[in-house]
Amino acid sequence: MAPTVDPGWIIVEEGFTLTREHELESLFTIGNGYAGSRGSLEEGSELSAPATFVAGVYASEPGSVPCIALVADWTRLSATIEGNPLRLGQGDDLEHRRILDMRQGILWREWRHQDGAGRITRMRTLRLASLADRHLLVQCVTITPENYSGSLSINGILTGPVAQVTINGITIAMEVASRVMDHAGHRTRAIELIDGRHNVELTMGKTYRLDRIVALHTSRDTTEPHDKARGHAERAIEDMAGVIGEHCDAWRARWKTSDVPVDGDPAAQRALRFAVYHLVTAANPLDDRVSIGARGLTGTAYKGHIFWDTDIFMLPFFILTYPEAARALLMYRYHTLAAARAKAARLGHRGAFYAWESAENGEEVTPPFVIAPDGEVIRIFTGEQEQHISADVAFGVWKYWEATADEHFLVEAGAEILIETARFWASRAAHEEDGRYHIRGVIGPDEYHETVDDNAYTNGLAQWNLEVAAQVVRLLTERWPTECRALSRRLALEPDEPRRWLRVARDLYTGFDEQTGLFEQFQGYFELEEIDLAPFTPRNAPMDVLLGRERIQRSKIIKQPDVVMLVHLLWERMPPEVRRVNFSYYEPRCGHGSSLSPAIHALVAARLGDTALAERYFRQAAEIDLADNMGNAAAGIHIGSLGGLWQAAVFGFGGLSLSGEKPEHNSNLPRSWHSVSVRFYWRGRRYELVVPEGIKEIGHNP
Amino acid sequence: MSQPVVLVPLDGSEQALSALPVAKVLSEIESAALHIVYVGEHEPAVDEPGVRLGREVPVLEGYTIDARVGAPAAVILQVAAEIKPRLITMCKHSSPEDGKLLGRTAMKVLQNAPCPVVLVPPERAATPWRLHHILVPHDGTPSTSAALPPAADLAQRGRAELLVAHITNIGAAPAESGSFTTPFYVDQPQHEWPAWTSEFVRRLACVCPLGHLHVRLFLAHGNPAAEVLRLSKRQSTDLIVLAWRGTWEAPRAAVFKGILREAQCPTMVVRA
Numbered sequence: 001m002a003p004t005v006d007p008g009w010i011i012v013e014e015g016f017t018l019t020r021e022h023e024l025e026s027l028f029t030i031g032n033g034y035a036g037s038r039g040s041l042e043e044g045s046e047l048s049a050p051a052t053f054v055a056g057v058y059a060s061e062p063g064s065v066p067c068i069a070l071v072a073d074w075t076r077l078s079a080t081i082e083g084n085p086l087r088l089g090q091g092d093d094l095e096h097r098r099i100l101d102m103r104q105g106i107l108w109r110e111w112r113h114q115d116g117a118g119r120i121t122r123m124r125t126l127r128l129a130s131l132a133d134r135h136l137l138v139q140c141v142t143i144t145p146e147n148y149s150g151s152l153s154i155n156g157i158l159t160g161p162v163a164q165v166t167i168n169g170i171t172i173a174m175e176v177a178s179r180v181m182d183h184a185g186h187r188t189r190a191i192e193l194i195d196g197r198h199n200v201e202l203t204m205g206k207t208y209r210l211d212r213i214v215a216l217h218t219s220r221d222t223t224e225p226h227d228k229a230r231g232h233a234e235r236a237i238e239d240m241a242g243v244i245g246e247h248c249d250a251w252r253a254r255w256k257t258s259d260v261p262v263d264g265d266p267a268a269q270r271a272l273r274f275a276v277y278h279l280v281t282a283a284n285p286l287d288d289r290v291s292i293g294a295r296g297l298t299g300t301a302y303k304g305h306i307f308w309d310t311d312i313f314m315l316p317f318f319i320l321t322y323p324e325a326a327r328a329l330l331m332y333r334y335h336t337l338a339a340a341r342a343k344a345a346r347l348g349h350r351g352a353f354y355a356w357e358s359a360e361n362g363e364e365v366t367p368p369f370v371i372a373p374d375g376e377v378i379r380i381f382t383g384e385q386e387q388h389i390s391a392d393v394a395f396g397v398w399k400y401w402e403a404t405a406d407e408h409f410l411v412e413a414g415a416e417i418l419i420e421t422a423r424f425w426a427s428r429a430a431h432e433e434d435g436r437y438h439i440r441g442v443i444g445p446d447e448y449h450e451t452v453d454d455n456a457y458t459n460g461l462a463q464w465n466l467e468v469a470a471q472v473v474r475l476l477t478e479r480w481p482t483e484c485r486a487l488s489r490r491l492a493l494e495p496d497e498p499r500r501w502l503r504v505a506r507d508l509y510t511g512f513d514e515q516t517g518l519f520e521q522f523q524g525y526f527e528l529e530e531i532d533l534a535p536f537t538p539r540n541a542p543m544d545v546l547l548g549r550e551r552i553q554r555s556k557i558i559k560q561p562d563v564v565m566l567v568h569l570l571w572e573r574m575p576p577e578v579r580r581v582n583f584s585y586y587e588p589r590c591g592h593g594s595s596l597s598p599a600i601h602a603l604v605a606a607r608l609g610d611t612a613l614a615e616r617y618f619r620q621a622a623e624i625d626l627a628d629n630m631g632n633a634a635a636g637i638h639i640g641s642l643g644g645l646w647q648a649a650v651f652g653f654g655g656l657s658l659s660g661e662k663p664e665h666n667s668n669l670p671r672s673w674h675s676v677s678v679r680f681y682w683r684g685r686r687y688e689l690v691v692p693e694g695i696k697e698i699g700h701n702p
Numbered sequence: 703m704s705q706p707v708v709l710v711p712l713d714g715s716e717q718a719l720s721a722l723p724v725a726k727v728l729s730e731i732e733s734a735a736l737h738i739v740y741v742g743e744h745e746p747a748v749d750e751p752g753v754r755l756g757r758e759v760p761v762l763e764g765y766t767i768d769a770r771v772g773a774p775a776a777v778i779l780q781v782a783a784e785i786k787p788r789l790i791t792m793c794k795h796s797s798p799e800d801g802k803l804l805g806r807t808a809m810k811v812l813q814n815a816p817c818p819v820v821l822v823p824p825e826r827a828a829t830p831w832r833l834h835h836i837l838v839p840h841d842g843t844p845s846t847s848a849a850l851p852p853a854a855d856l857a858q859r860g861r862a863e864l865l866v867a868h869i870t871n872i873g874a875a876p877a878e879s880g881s882f883t884t885p886f887y888v889d890q891p892q893h894e895w896p897a898w899t900s901e902f903v904r905r906l907a908c909v910c911p912l913g914h915l916h917v918r919l920f921l922a923h924g925n926p927a928a929e930v931l932r933l934s935k936r937q938s939t940d941l942i943v944l945a946w947r948g949t950w951e952a953p954r955a956a957v958f959k960g961i962l963r964e965a966q967c968p969t970m971v972v973r974a
Contacts, residue, residue, distance in 0.1 A: 019844045019880030047908040301897040370892040373921035380892045541870035541884040546923050595887035631882035635897040
């Protein structure tokens with residue numbers, strides 16, 4: 001096996017820059033949705049932060065919010081040649097490169113090292129998290145003594161307990177099986193195996209290989225995780241070629257449905273594959289009790305918490321290319337409905353108010369405050385006020401239904417989410433003297449402005465949620481009357497509730513001005529201070545840091561698309577002129593303080609035909625993790641932004657529209673792109689969109 | 703191993719004596735000998751250095767006075783080459799009022815010194831000095847980290863607190879590979895700031911062992927030199943440690959020069 005050579009499929013880091021280690025570890029994470037491991041150096045460095053995570057396994061210290069748990073680090077290797085440790089920076093590193101091979105889902109490392117005695121050792125490592133068998137983690141090391149014969153001692157170390165029980169009572173079991181092969185592929189006879197350490201007499205010019213397989217099971221999956229892990233590892237090590245081959249086949253199949261080939265822009269091509277790679281490594285269609293945290297399984301930042309990023313930014317990718325993964329993500333929302341209902345009830349509302357941040361069971365886990373590095377104690381209101389999350393979840397449900405026509409999901413889970421979120425809005429909106437319903441005291445996607453009244457995005461999506469819930473009740477009544485009656489009984493759905501939802505939706509204040517075509521982002525926004533962002537460009541800090549929180553709250557500067565986000569999501573409901581005037585008004589006022597911002601601006605600008613502006617935003621979004629200038633990705637990659645990047649390419653530049661009976665498209669390609677293509681599932685059929693040529697049907701769902 | 707040395711150049715002026723209290727404390731912290739080089743353009747009269755040192759002599763136990771004749775900067779650098787001091791501590795021979803960055807000799811020594819140079823404002827005169835707070839401005843680039851090991855070492859030996867200031871400003875992110883600046887994207891402050899702070903401190907610890915050192919990280923925004931000076935005044939810092947790339951070219955040297963010119967406390971310059 002060898003790394004992929006095509007530069008469009010690989011992310012390469014040549015040499016070694018210590019201070020980049022953390023961000024490279026994030027970028028080079030391998031994963032399969034069940035587990036993820038940061039791409040740390042095998043032997044470690046002064047700045048290594050190796051970490052392996054299991055989706056859905058959190059640890060909660062008393063008095064603090066839950067954090068995704070770290071399991072034992074299985075990637076560590078300690079090797080000595082004639083007693084001298086093999087370490088980067090000790091001796092001469094004649095060659096050193098790391099390659100994230102996105103096509104094969106493998107992290108490679110190639111290293112030629114010369115020690116003080118002149119011994120040159122060539123080493124290649126392979127690391128993967130099997131996409132075919134998600135409980136297997138694989139590591140292979142080949143070692144070639146180029147100019148000497150001597151003794152090698154190599155030890156695969158499991159740092160941390162093999163068996164671990166989290167504070168939350170989840171047992172994590174890891175079992176390792178390993179073997180050393182000589183150049184002919186036979187187990188070497190010169191092995192002494194003591195406490196996991198292999199001692200081998202090397203012959204000059206011959207290549208030796210260490211194979212390690214780690215089987216990982218938890219009590220979330222099985223009642224006997226230890227036994228399962230042990231047997232699994234022992235069986236797998238006997239068929240390494242098979243394990244690796246099946247993994248590569250699984251990736252090949254995934255890319256067949258998910259690749260977005262771009263002709264004309266190699267950087268964009270690589271960025272899109274990087275996005276797809278990380279989205280795939282974060283999702284597990286086999287586990288519908290977990291979702292994807294804001295940094296996936298690539299770092300401890302954001303504690304593995306789940307935000308609207310999943311429903312609004314990542315889900316479209318999964319719906320269209322990996323619907324079984326999309327379904328699992330939505331089922332997580334279904335399984336956490338109880339917590340959402342409890343949160344709404346606690347605040348005196350009906351229905352389901354989802355957690356702004358959630359972990360294993362859907363309870364609200366947003367930290368209530370933070371101390372900024374300038375010493376300011378910042379009270380965090382998002383857990384109480386960022387209520388659009390409920391409509392975001394509903395939006396994801398409906399988009400999945402529209403794309404898949406998955407009746408079982410809609411009847412068994414989706415409809416309930418839509419009904420309960422609509423109930424929340426109907427009870428949350430207050431009827432006031434002006435005859436309108438208002439939603440006061442919220443935070444929209446623009447989190448620079450807190451406790452605002454009638455946020456356009458919140459109200460717009462709440463209105464949509466109310467209408468769609470009424471529609472789904474009608475649909476259930478007509479097509480699945482028995483199931484509908486059962487659901488109505490279970491939810492105590494009153495016959496006139498859907499009519500009330502429609503009444504609230506009709507009379508809900510939207511902030512829309514018929515004269516100008518503008519939505520006011522919230523009541524009073526147009527009276528705020530106008531601040532020109534041009535003098536603050538370029539900058540390497542967000543605007544709220546440069547201006548201070550108080551000043552930014554008094555200004556029209558917004559953190560990320562809010563009205564523009566509404567335009568994006570409810571595109572078909574907006575007349576073309578309304579889309580244009582709102583984008584023209586809000587785009588120059590956006591400070592892009594969120595990594596979710598540039599991709600959506602790219603998408604909307606492209607759909608509006610401003611491909612030059614769209615391309616600029618696309619590049620900005622593409623560089624968030626991949627550019628080597630700010631250490632942005634040190635604590636994990638921005639997977640929501642990666643989902644947005646995919647959407648910008650497909651819905652923006654590709655102009656894919658799924659609002660009608662058949663998929664349609666408009667070509668909005670930027671000048672440097674000759675073509676872009678995407679394959680997707682839509683209502684039981686498979687399509688391929690090649691821009692600018694068009695859409696063709698290429699088959700049925702498997 | 704021979705005892706380390708702190709070199710203190712004097713020229714017979716009252717201003718130059720401002721370096722002595724600082725050098726004394728630093729030599730105590732470093733367990734170093736104090737080597738005073740008295741440089742004149744002519745042969746000193748008998749006992750002249752001692753006379754000039756006047757009342758300082760009784761408090762400077764164990765010092766060496768080395769009287770030399772010649773061009774001051776050349777002589778100081780010559781002595782430094784001979785004795786390989788850990789530090790050179792000398793008066794800036796300039797003040798914010800005179801608009802000069804450094805006196806001619808101090809400038810030449812700074813440009814060619816083989817070790818860190820501590821530059822003392824003449825306004826301090828010979829008043830006592832102590833080391834409680836050390837401030838290191840850090841722009842997030844790996845090269846700026848050159849200031850950290852000597853600063854952390856001094857803080858550890860002197861039981862001082864280490865303050866690290868990261869100042870954000872309008873402008874492009876640094877081009878240097880491995881830089882770590884303020885996050886441009888703060889998706890959720892409740893997560894981003896703790897992660898950023900932790901990462902910043904880990905990178906500091908990777909450059910130099912922090913041990914049990916008390917480190918405080920400050921984030922501010924605005925003109926970097928002005929913000930560092932403001933923070934220095936507010937926190938009553940006793941020493942600012944600066945990494946210098948050996949160039950006077952804009953834009954980074956502007957920050958370096960601004961701090962060097964205006965700092966009211968001694969400034970240690972470490973070559974990046």
